[in-house]
Amino acid sequence: MTSRRQVSADLNSDLGAYVKAWRHRLAPDDHQAPRHRRRRRSNVTQEEIADVVGVSVVWYSNLERGVRANYSDAFLDAVTEALRLNRYERELMYLLAIGRMPAPALTGPDPGALDPALRHFVEGQRWATYVLDRYAHVVLHNEVCESYYPWLRTDPSYSRWLFTDADARRRLVNWESDWVAPLLTELRITRARHPQDTGIAALVDAWLETSPEVRGLWDDHAQPYPLRSRRGMRLSGDQQTTLVDVVTLTDPSVNDLQIVSLLPVAGEA
Structure with a gap:
Protein backbone atom coordinates (compact mmCIF):
# COMPACT_ATOMS: atom_id res chain seq x y z
CA MET A 1 0.00 0.00 0.00
CA THR A 2 1.40 3.39 -1.03
CA SER A 3 1.61 5.87 1.84
CA ARG A 4 0.70 9.55 1.56
CA ARG A 5 4.31 10.40 2.34
CA GLN A 6 5.50 8.24 -0.57
CA VAL A 7 3.03 9.90 -2.97
CA SER A 8 4.23 13.33 -1.87
CA ALA A 9 7.84 12.30 -2.37
CA ASP A 10 7.02 10.99 -5.85
CA LEU A 11 5.38 14.32 -6.78
CA ASN A 12 8.43 16.23 -5.58
CA SER A 13 10.71 13.96 -7.55
CA ASP A 14 8.59 14.32 -10.70
CA LEU A 15 8.52 18.11 -10.39
CA GLY A 16 12.29 18.37 -10.19
CA ALA A 17 12.91 15.85 -12.95
CA TYR A 18 10.49 17.48 -15.39
CA VAL A 19 11.65 21.08 -14.86
CA LYS A 20 15.29 20.10 -15.20
CA ALA A 21 14.58 18.11 -18.37
CA TRP A 22 12.65 21.03 -19.87
CA ARG A 23 15.60 23.36 -19.23
CA HIS A 24 18.11 20.93 -20.70
CA ARG A 25 16.25 20.66 -24.00
CA LEU A 26 16.55 24.41 -24.66
CA ALA A 27 19.00 25.80 -27.19
CA PRO A 28 21.64 27.77 -25.23
CA ASP A 29 22.03 30.60 -27.76
CA ASP A 30 18.36 31.52 -27.46
CA HIS A 31 18.23 31.84 -23.68
CA GLN A 32 21.62 33.05 -22.52
CA ALA A 33 21.34 36.36 -20.70
CA PRO A 34 23.58 39.10 -22.19
CA ARG A 35 26.35 38.79 -19.64
CA HIS A 36 26.60 35.05 -20.29
CA ARG A 37 26.88 35.20 -24.07
CA ARG A 38 30.64 35.65 -24.05
CA ARG A 39 31.06 31.92 -23.35
CA ARG A 40 29.28 29.11 -25.13
CA ARG A 41 27.56 26.42 -23.08
CA SER A 42 26.04 23.07 -23.92
CA ASN A 43 22.96 23.76 -21.76
CA VAL A 44 20.95 26.73 -20.57
CA THR A 45 21.81 27.26 -16.92
CA GLN A 46 19.58 27.83 -13.91
CA GLU A 47 21.06 31.31 -13.57
CA GLU A 48 20.08 32.19 -17.14
CA ILE A 49 16.49 31.03 -16.62
CA ALA A 50 16.32 32.93 -13.32
CA ASP A 51 17.51 36.08 -15.13
CA VAL A 52 14.76 35.74 -17.73
CA VAL A 53 12.08 35.01 -15.12
CA GLY A 54 13.27 37.84 -12.87
CA VAL A 55 13.85 35.88 -9.65
CA SER A 56 16.82 34.68 -7.66
CA VAL A 57 18.63 31.52 -8.68
CA VAL A 58 17.70 30.00 -5.32
CA TRP A 59 13.97 30.58 -5.90
CA TYR A 60 14.03 29.11 -9.39
CA SER A 61 16.24 26.20 -8.37
CA ASN A 62 13.57 25.19 -5.84
CA LEU A 63 11.54 23.90 -8.77
CA GLU A 64 14.40 21.78 -10.03
CA ARG A 65 14.94 20.40 -6.53
CA GLY A 66 11.28 19.39 -6.44
CA ARG A 84 8.88 27.32 -23.72
CA LEU A 85 6.40 24.86 -22.29
CA ASN A 86 3.32 23.91 -24.22
CA ARG A 87 -0.14 23.94 -22.68
CA TYR A 88 0.04 20.39 -21.31
CA GLU A 89 3.48 20.86 -19.80
CA ARG A 90 2.28 24.08 -18.15
CA GLU A 91 -0.66 22.23 -16.60
CA LEU A 92 1.61 19.45 -15.38
CA MET A 93 4.02 21.93 -13.76
CA TYR A 94 1.14 23.66 -11.96
CA LEU A 95 -0.24 20.36 -10.68
CA LEU A 96 3.14 19.14 -9.47
CA ALA A 97 4.25 22.48 -7.98
CA ILE A 98 1.09 23.80 -6.30
CA GLY A 99 -1.47 21.03 -6.67
CA ARG A 100 -3.96 22.72 -8.99
CA MET A 101 -4.55 23.57 -12.63
CA PRO A 102 -3.67 27.01 -14.02
CA ALA A 103 -6.37 29.43 -15.08
CA PRO A 104 -6.98 29.33 -18.82
CA ALA A 105 -5.15 31.81 -21.00
CA LEU A 106 -7.51 34.56 -22.17
CA THR A 107 -6.52 33.96 -25.75
CA GLY A 108 -6.84 30.19 -25.53
CA PRO A 109 -4.17 27.60 -26.23
CA ASP A 110 -1.65 28.00 -28.98
CA PRO A 111 -3.16 26.37 -32.10
CA GLY A 112 0.36 25.60 -33.25
CA ALA A 113 0.65 23.05 -30.44
CA LEU A 114 -2.23 20.97 -31.82
CA ASP A 115 -1.58 17.68 -33.56
CA PRO A 116 -0.90 18.29 -37.28
CA ALA A 117 -3.27 15.44 -38.15
CA LEU A 118 -6.08 17.21 -36.28
CA ARG A 119 -5.33 20.47 -38.09
CA HIS A 120 -5.38 18.68 -41.43
CA PHE A 121 -8.69 17.00 -40.59
CA VAL A 122 -10.42 20.22 -39.54
CA GLU A 123 -9.10 22.34 -42.39
CA GLY A 124 -10.07 19.67 -44.91
CA GLN A 125 -13.76 19.57 -44.00
CA ARG A 126 -16.18 21.16 -46.48
CA TRP A 127 -18.63 22.07 -43.71
CA ALA A 128 -18.07 24.33 -40.71
CA THR A 129 -15.81 22.50 -38.25
CA TYR A 130 -14.09 23.73 -35.12
CA VAL A 131 -12.31 22.39 -32.03
CA LEU A 132 -13.33 23.37 -28.50
CA ASP A 133 -11.15 22.94 -25.42
CA ARG A 134 -12.45 22.35 -21.91
CA TYR A 135 -12.85 26.11 -21.38
CA ALA A 136 -15.11 26.46 -24.44
CA HIS A 137 -12.39 28.23 -26.40
CA VAL A 138 -12.26 27.59 -30.13
CA VAL A 139 -8.63 26.54 -30.56
CA LEU A 140 -8.94 25.63 -34.23
CA HIS A 141 -11.48 26.23 -36.99
CA ASN A 142 -11.73 26.09 -40.75
CA GLU A 143 -12.58 28.98 -43.06
CA VAL A 144 -16.18 27.83 -43.63
CA CYS A 145 -16.81 28.22 -39.91
CA GLU A 146 -16.57 32.00 -40.09
CA SER A 147 -19.73 32.23 -42.22
CA TYR A 148 -21.60 30.70 -39.27
CA TYR A 149 -19.55 32.31 -36.49
CA PRO A 150 -18.06 35.62 -37.76
CA TRP A 151 -17.00 36.51 -34.19
CA LEU A 152 -14.21 33.92 -34.52
CA ARG A 153 -12.19 36.47 -36.48
CA THR A 154 -11.58 38.45 -33.27
CA ASP A 155 -12.45 36.29 -30.25
CA PRO A 156 -11.93 32.55 -29.65
CA SER A 157 -14.34 32.32 -26.71
CA TYR A 158 -17.46 30.42 -27.75
CA SER A 159 -18.99 30.78 -24.29
CA ARG A 160 -18.52 34.56 -24.23
CA TRP A 161 -20.31 34.93 -27.56
CA LEU A 162 -23.04 32.43 -26.72
CA PHE A 163 -23.81 33.72 -23.22
CA THR A 164 -23.34 37.48 -23.55
CA ASP A 165 -23.61 38.63 -27.18
CA ALA A 166 -26.98 39.77 -28.57
CA ASP A 167 -25.84 38.45 -31.95
CA ALA A 168 -25.98 34.90 -30.56
CA ARG A 169 -29.62 35.32 -29.53
CA ARG A 170 -30.46 36.61 -33.00
CA ARG A 171 -28.62 33.89 -34.88
CA LEU A 172 -29.43 30.84 -32.78
CA VAL A 173 -33.01 29.52 -32.88
CA ASN A 174 -34.24 28.37 -29.45
CA TRP A 175 -31.18 30.04 -27.93
CA GLU A 176 -31.88 28.87 -24.35
CA SER A 177 -32.91 25.26 -24.81
CA ASP A 178 -30.98 24.19 -27.91
CA TRP A 179 -27.71 26.08 -27.44
CA VAL A 180 -27.12 27.52 -23.95
CA ALA A 181 -28.44 24.60 -21.90
CA PRO A 182 -26.22 21.99 -23.63
CA LEU A 183 -23.07 24.05 -23.07
CA LEU A 184 -23.97 24.60 -19.41
CA THR A 185 -24.38 20.84 -19.04
CA GLU A 186 -20.95 20.29 -20.58
CA LEU A 187 -19.43 22.86 -18.19
CA ARG A 188 -21.05 21.08 -15.23
CA ILE A 189 -19.53 17.79 -16.33
CA THR A 190 -16.13 19.37 -16.93
CA ARG A 191 -16.18 21.04 -13.52
CA ALA A 192 -17.04 17.72 -11.88
CA ARG A 193 -14.29 15.90 -13.78
CA HIS A 194 -11.68 18.53 -12.90
CA PRO A 195 -12.51 19.75 -9.37
CA GLN A 196 -9.00 21.18 -8.91
CA ASP A 197 -9.18 23.30 -12.05
CA THR A 198 -9.83 26.79 -10.75
CA GLY A 199 -10.05 28.05 -14.33
CA ILE A 200 -13.30 26.15 -14.90
CA ALA A 201 -14.84 27.48 -11.69
CA ALA A 202 -13.77 31.04 -12.55
CA LEU A 203 -15.20 30.71 -16.06
CA VAL A 204 -18.58 29.49 -14.81
CA ASP A 205 -18.75 32.17 -12.11
CA ALA A 206 -17.96 34.91 -14.62
CA TRP A 207 -20.80 33.98 -16.97
CA LEU A 208 -23.31 33.46 -14.15
CA GLU A 209 -22.55 36.95 -12.85
CA THR A 210 -22.74 38.48 -16.33
CA SER A 211 -26.05 37.01 -17.53
CA PRO A 212 -29.16 36.64 -15.34
CA GLU A 213 -30.68 34.34 -17.98
CA VAL A 214 -27.69 32.02 -17.88
CA ARG A 215 -27.83 32.10 -14.06
CA GLY A 216 -31.49 31.08 -14.18
CA LEU A 217 -30.77 28.14 -16.47
CA TRP A 218 -27.85 27.05 -14.29
CA ASP A 219 -29.93 27.14 -11.10
CA ASP A 220 -32.95 25.37 -12.61
CA HIS A 221 -31.79 21.79 -12.10
CA ALA A 222 -35.24 20.30 -12.65
CA GLN A 223 -35.97 21.85 -16.04
CA PRO A 224 -35.54 19.21 -18.78
CA TYR A 225 -33.58 20.35 -21.82
CA PRO A 226 -33.37 17.53 -24.37
CA LEU A 227 -30.15 17.60 -26.35
CA ARG A 228 -31.02 18.10 -30.00
CA SER A 229 -28.40 17.43 -32.62
CA ARG A 230 -30.59 19.18 -35.22
CA ARG A 231 -30.76 22.90 -34.50
CA GLY A 232 -31.69 26.13 -36.24
CA MET A 233 -29.36 29.00 -37.15
CA ARG A 234 -29.61 32.27 -39.07
CA LEU A 235 -26.59 33.09 -41.17
CA SER A 236 -25.23 36.63 -41.50
CA GLY A 237 -27.82 38.95 -43.07
CA ASP A 238 -30.27 36.06 -43.52
CA GLN A 239 -33.58 36.03 -41.68
CA GLN A 240 -34.39 32.50 -42.83
CA THR A 241 -33.59 29.56 -40.62
CA THR A 242 -30.90 27.13 -41.70
CA LEU A 243 -31.12 23.72 -40.09
CA VAL A 244 -27.86 22.06 -39.13
CA ASP A 245 -26.95 18.75 -37.56
CA ALA A 266 -30.46 19.67 -47.32
CA GLY A 267 -33.99 20.57 -48.44
CA GLU A 268 -35.26 21.66 -45.01
CA ALA A 269 -35.84 25.05 -43.38
Whole structure:
Protein backbone atom coordinates (compact mmCIF):
# COMPACT_ATOMS: atom_id res chain seq x y z
CA MET A 1 0.00 0.00 0.00
CA THR A 2 1.40 3.39 -1.03
CA SER A 3 1.61 5.87 1.84
CA ARG A 4 0.70 9.55 1.56
CA ARG A 5 4.31 10.40 2.34
CA GLN A 6 5.50 8.24 -0.57
CA VAL A 7 3.03 9.90 -2.97
CA SER A 8 4.23 13.33 -1.87
CA ALA A 9 7.84 12.30 -2.37
CA ASP A 10 7.02 10.99 -5.85
CA LEU A 11 5.38 14.32 -6.78
CA ASN A 12 8.43 16.23 -5.58
CA SER A 13 10.71 13.96 -7.55
CA ASP A 14 8.59 14.32 -10.70
CA LEU A 15 8.52 18.11 -10.39
CA GLY A 16 12.29 18.37 -10.19
CA ALA A 17 12.91 15.85 -12.95
CA TYR A 18 10.49 17.48 -15.39
CA VAL A 19 11.65 21.08 -14.86
CA LYS A 20 15.29 20.10 -15.20
CA ALA A 21 14.58 18.11 -18.37
CA TRP A 22 12.65 21.03 -19.87
CA ARG A 23 15.60 23.36 -19.23
CA HIS A 24 18.11 20.93 -20.70
CA ARG A 25 16.25 20.66 -24.00
CA LEU A 26 16.55 24.41 -24.66
CA ALA A 27 19.00 25.80 -27.19
CA PRO A 28 21.64 27.77 -25.23
CA ASP A 29 22.03 30.60 -27.76
CA ASP A 30 18.36 31.52 -27.46
CA HIS A 31 18.23 31.84 -23.68
CA GLN A 32 21.62 33.05 -22.52
CA ALA A 33 21.34 36.36 -20.70
CA PRO A 34 23.58 39.10 -22.19
CA ARG A 35 26.35 38.79 -19.64
CA HIS A 36 26.60 35.05 -20.29
CA ARG A 37 26.88 35.20 -24.07
CA ARG A 38 30.64 35.65 -24.05
CA ARG A 39 31.06 31.92 -23.35
CA ARG A 40 29.28 29.11 -25.13
CA ARG A 41 27.56 26.42 -23.08
CA SER A 42 26.04 23.07 -23.92
CA ASN A 43 22.96 23.76 -21.76
CA VAL A 44 20.95 26.73 -20.57
CA THR A 45 21.81 27.26 -16.92
CA GLN A 46 19.58 27.83 -13.91
CA GLU A 47 21.06 31.31 -13.57
CA GLU A 48 20.08 32.19 -17.14
CA ILE A 49 16.49 31.03 -16.62
CA ALA A 50 16.32 32.93 -13.32
CA ASP A 51 17.51 36.08 -15.13
CA VAL A 52 14.76 35.74 -17.73
CA VAL A 53 12.08 35.01 -15.12
CA GLY A 54 13.27 37.84 -12.87
CA VAL A 55 13.85 35.88 -9.65
CA SER A 56 16.82 34.68 -7.66
CA VAL A 57 18.63 31.52 -8.68
CA VAL A 58 17.70 30.00 -5.32
CA TRP A 59 13.97 30.58 -5.90
CA TYR A 60 14.03 29.11 -9.39
CA SER A 61 16.24 26.20 -8.37
CA ASN A 62 13.57 25.19 -5.84
CA LEU A 63 11.54 23.90 -8.77
CA GLU A 64 14.40 21.78 -10.03
CA ARG A 65 14.94 20.40 -6.53
CA GLY A 66 11.28 19.39 -6.44
CA VAL A 67 10.30 21.82 -3.70
CA ARG A 68 6.52 22.31 -3.67
CA ALA A 69 5.75 25.79 -2.35
CA ASN A 70 3.27 28.66 -2.58
CA TYR A 71 4.49 29.78 -5.99
CA SER A 72 2.49 32.56 -7.62
CA ASP A 73 0.76 32.17 -10.96
CA ALA A 74 2.90 35.01 -12.30
CA PHE A 75 6.08 33.14 -11.39
CA LEU A 76 4.93 29.82 -12.87
CA ASP A 77 3.74 31.52 -16.05
CA ALA A 78 7.08 33.30 -16.39
CA VAL A 79 8.82 29.94 -16.03
CA THR A 80 6.42 28.52 -18.64
CA GLU A 81 7.51 31.20 -21.10
CA ALA A 82 11.20 30.90 -20.30
CA LEU A 83 11.18 27.11 -20.68
CA ARG A 84 8.88 27.32 -23.72
CA LEU A 85 6.40 24.86 -22.29
CA ASN A 86 3.32 23.91 -24.22
CA ARG A 87 -0.14 23.94 -22.68
CA TYR A 88 0.04 20.39 -21.31
CA GLU A 89 3.48 20.86 -19.80
CA ARG A 90 2.28 24.08 -18.15
CA GLU A 91 -0.66 22.23 -16.60
CA LEU A 92 1.61 19.45 -15.38
CA MET A 93 4.02 21.93 -13.76
CA TYR A 94 1.14 23.66 -11.96
CA LEU A 95 -0.24 20.36 -10.68
CA LEU A 96 3.14 19.14 -9.47
CA ALA A 97 4.25 22.48 -7.98
CA ILE A 98 1.09 23.80 -6.30
CA GLY A 99 -1.47 21.03 -6.67
CA ARG A 100 -3.96 22.72 -8.99
CA MET A 101 -4.55 23.57 -12.63
CA PRO A 102 -3.67 27.01 -14.02
CA ALA A 103 -6.37 29.43 -15.08
CA PRO A 104 -6.98 29.33 -18.82
CA ALA A 105 -5.15 31.81 -21.00
CA LEU A 106 -7.51 34.56 -22.17
CA THR A 107 -6.52 33.96 -25.75
CA GLY A 108 -6.84 30.19 -25.53
CA PRO A 109 -4.17 27.60 -26.23
CA ASP A 110 -1.65 28.00 -28.98
CA PRO A 111 -3.16 26.37 -32.10
CA GLY A 112 0.36 25.60 -33.25
CA ALA A 113 0.65 23.05 -30.44
CA LEU A 114 -2.23 20.97 -31.82
CA ASP A 115 -1.58 17.68 -33.56
CA PRO A 116 -0.90 18.29 -37.28
CA ALA A 117 -3.27 15.44 -38.15
CA LEU A 118 -6.08 17.21 -36.28
CA ARG A 119 -5.33 20.47 -38.09
CA HIS A 120 -5.38 18.68 -41.43
CA PHE A 121 -8.69 17.00 -40.59
CA VAL A 122 -10.42 20.22 -39.54
CA GLU A 123 -9.10 22.34 -42.39
CA GLY A 124 -10.07 19.67 -44.91
CA GLN A 125 -13.76 19.57 -44.00
CA ARG A 126 -16.18 21.16 -46.48
CA TRP A 127 -18.63 22.07 -43.71
CA ALA A 128 -18.07 24.33 -40.71
CA THR A 129 -15.81 22.50 -38.25
CA TYR A 130 -14.09 23.73 -35.12
CA VAL A 131 -12.31 22.39 -32.03
CA LEU A 132 -13.33 23.37 -28.50
CA ASP A 133 -11.15 22.94 -25.42
CA ARG A 134 -12.45 22.35 -21.91
CA TYR A 135 -12.85 26.11 -21.38
CA ALA A 136 -15.11 26.46 -24.44
CA HIS A 137 -12.39 28.23 -26.40
CA VAL A 138 -12.26 27.59 -30.13
CA VAL A 139 -8.63 26.54 -30.56
CA LEU A 140 -8.94 25.63 -34.23
CA HIS A 141 -11.48 26.23 -36.99
CA ASN A 142 -11.73 26.09 -40.75
CA GLU A 143 -12.58 28.98 -43.06
CA VAL A 144 -16.18 27.83 -43.63
CA CYS A 145 -16.81 28.22 -39.91
CA GLU A 146 -16.57 32.00 -40.09
CA SER A 147 -19.73 32.23 -42.22
CA TYR A 148 -21.60 30.70 -39.27
CA TYR A 149 -19.55 32.31 -36.49
CA PRO A 150 -18.06 35.62 -37.76
CA TRP A 151 -17.00 36.51 -34.19
CA LEU A 152 -14.21 33.92 -34.52
CA ARG A 153 -12.19 36.47 -36.48
CA THR A 154 -11.58 38.45 -33.27
CA ASP A 155 -12.45 36.29 -30.25
CA PRO A 156 -11.93 32.55 -29.65
CA SER A 157 -14.34 32.32 -26.71
CA TYR A 158 -17.46 30.42 -27.75
CA SER A 159 -18.99 30.78 -24.29
CA ARG A 160 -18.52 34.56 -24.23
CA TRP A 161 -20.31 34.93 -27.56
CA LEU A 162 -23.04 32.43 -26.72
CA PHE A 163 -23.81 33.72 -23.22
CA THR A 164 -23.34 37.48 -23.55
CA ASP A 165 -23.61 38.63 -27.18
CA ALA A 166 -26.98 39.77 -28.57
CA ASP A 167 -25.84 38.45 -31.95
CA ALA A 168 -25.98 34.90 -30.56
CA ARG A 169 -29.62 35.32 -29.53
CA ARG A 170 -30.46 36.61 -33.00
CA ARG A 171 -28.62 33.89 -34.88
CA LEU A 172 -29.43 30.84 -32.78
CA VAL A 173 -33.01 29.52 -32.88
CA ASN A 174 -34.24 28.37 -29.45
CA TRP A 175 -31.18 30.04 -27.93
CA GLU A 176 -31.88 28.87 -24.35
CA SER A 177 -32.91 25.26 -24.81
CA ASP A 178 -30.98 24.19 -27.91
CA TRP A 179 -27.71 26.08 -27.44
CA VAL A 180 -27.12 27.52 -23.95
CA ALA A 181 -28.44 24.60 -21.90
CA PRO A 182 -26.22 21.99 -23.63
CA LEU A 183 -23.07 24.05 -23.07
CA LEU A 184 -23.97 24.60 -19.41
CA THR A 185 -24.38 20.84 -19.04
CA GLU A 186 -20.95 20.29 -20.58
CA LEU A 187 -19.43 22.86 -18.19
CA ARG A 188 -21.05 21.08 -15.23
CA ILE A 189 -19.53 17.79 -16.33
CA THR A 190 -16.13 19.37 -16.93
CA ARG A 191 -16.18 21.04 -13.52
CA ALA A 192 -17.04 17.72 -11.88
CA ARG A 193 -14.29 15.90 -13.78
CA HIS A 194 -11.68 18.53 -12.90
CA PRO A 195 -12.51 19.75 -9.37
CA GLN A 196 -9.00 21.18 -8.91
CA ASP A 197 -9.18 23.30 -12.05
CA THR A 198 -9.83 26.79 -10.75
CA GLY A 199 -10.05 28.05 -14.33
CA ILE A 200 -13.30 26.15 -14.90
CA ALA A 201 -14.84 27.48 -11.69
CA ALA A 202 -13.77 31.04 -12.55
CA LEU A 203 -15.20 30.71 -16.06
CA VAL A 204 -18.58 29.49 -14.81
CA ASP A 205 -18.75 32.17 -12.11
CA ALA A 206 -17.96 34.91 -14.62
CA TRP A 207 -20.80 33.98 -16.97
CA LEU A 208 -23.31 33.46 -14.15
CA GLU A 209 -22.55 36.95 -12.85
CA THR A 210 -22.74 38.48 -16.33
CA SER A 211 -26.05 37.01 -17.53
CA PRO A 212 -29.16 36.64 -15.34
CA GLU A 213 -30.68 34.34 -17.98
CA VAL A 214 -27.69 32.02 -17.88
CA ARG A 215 -27.83 32.10 -14.06
CA GLY A 216 -31.49 31.08 -14.18
CA LEU A 217 -30.77 28.14 -16.47
CA TRP A 218 -27.85 27.05 -14.29
CA ASP A 219 -29.93 27.14 -11.10
CA ASP A 220 -32.95 25.37 -12.61
CA HIS A 221 -31.79 21.79 -12.10
CA ALA A 222 -35.24 20.30 -12.65
CA GLN A 223 -35.97 21.85 -16.04
CA PRO A 224 -35.54 19.21 -18.78
CA TYR A 225 -33.58 20.35 -21.82
CA PRO A 226 -33.37 17.53 -24.37
CA LEU A 227 -30.15 17.60 -26.35
CA ARG A 228 -31.02 18.10 -30.00
CA SER A 229 -28.40 17.43 -32.62
CA ARG A 230 -30.59 19.18 -35.22
CA ARG A 231 -30.76 22.90 -34.50
CA GLY A 232 -31.69 26.13 -36.24
CA MET A 233 -29.36 29.00 -37.15
CA ARG A 234 -29.61 32.27 -39.07
CA LEU A 235 -26.59 33.09 -41.17
CA SER A 236 -25.23 36.63 -41.50
CA GLY A 237 -27.82 38.95 -43.07
CA ASP A 238 -30.27 36.06 -43.52
CA GLN A 239 -33.58 36.03 -41.68
CA GLN A 240 -34.39 32.50 -42.83
CA THR A 241 -33.59 29.56 -40.62
CA THR A 242 -30.90 27.13 -41.70
CA LEU A 243 -31.12 23.72 -40.09
CA VAL A 244 -27.86 22.06 -39.13
CA ASP A 245 -26.95 18.75 -37.56
CA VAL A 246 -24.45 19.42 -34.79
CA VAL A 247 -22.03 16.48 -34.79
CA THR A 248 -19.54 16.29 -31.92
CA LEU A 249 -16.55 13.98 -31.62
CA THR A 250 -14.73 13.82 -28.30
CA ASP A 251 -11.45 12.37 -27.12
CA PRO A 252 -11.10 12.74 -23.32
CA SER A 253 -7.48 11.59 -23.53
CA VAL A 254 -6.58 14.75 -25.46
CA ASN A 255 -7.32 17.26 -22.73
CA ASP A 256 -11.09 17.24 -23.32
CA LEU A 257 -10.95 18.51 -26.89
CA GLN A 258 -14.20 18.36 -28.84
CA ILE A 259 -14.40 18.43 -32.64
CA VAL A 260 -17.70 20.02 -33.67
CA SER A 261 -19.13 20.06 -37.20
CA LEU A 262 -22.22 21.91 -38.42
CA LEU A 263 -23.75 19.88 -41.25
CA PRO A 264 -26.46 21.73 -43.22
CA VAL A 265 -29.68 19.75 -43.58
CA ALA A 266 -30.46 19.67 -47.32
CA GLY A 267 -33.99 20.57 -48.44
CA GLU A 268 -35.26 21.66 -45.01
CA ALA A 269 -35.84 25.05 -43.38
